Amino acid sequence: MKHDVKLFWLPLLFKGPNYLQHYSSPILYDHVGFPCFKEQGGLQREYLWEFIRDLLHSPEKNSGILEWEDRGEGIFKVVKSNSLAKLWGQRKKNEHMTYEKLSRALRHYYKTGILERVHRRLMYKFGRNAYGWR
Known part of the structure; x- marks a missing residue:
């Protein structure tokens, strides 16, 4: 498997949620073409x-x-829930991933301000603590 490697400054969170550190990090791409961020000692965890x-x-x-349902407001819709769960499961090397499990993880983001509630089925909204979606 060939990896494209680029260097750039990337903000990373570790040592607790209030500790922000910038450093130069090589980017490796996985088999689907998404970036995996290399940090000292291993790959950084990717969040859902x-x-x-x-x-x-x-x-x-x-x-x-x-x-996107309303891109300006950060509202999006899951159109193919089983396909999303399967893709996320492949990404995390979990062949037993279901949309039920994935949606439970998404609901957890309500508490952290990453997502906000949208009272419609399969709809979500990026919250105040999400970045890079605009």
Whole structure:
């Protein structure tokens, strides 16, 4: 597997949620074409909300799984829930991933301000603590 490597400054959160550190990091791309950020000692954890954000920004990788409902407000809709769960499961090397499990993780983001509630089925909104979705 060939990896394209680029260097740039990337903000990373570790050592607790209030500790922000910038450093130069090589980017490696996985088999689907999404970036894996290399940090000292291993790969940085990718979060589900970032995966969804990146899918929304990459229509060629999205395959109609997600679509913007109101991009200016950060509202998006899950069109193919089982396909999203399967893609996330492949990404995390979990062949037993279901949309039920994935949506539970998405609901957890309400508490952290990454997502806000939208009272419609399969709809979500990026919250005040989400970045890079605009």
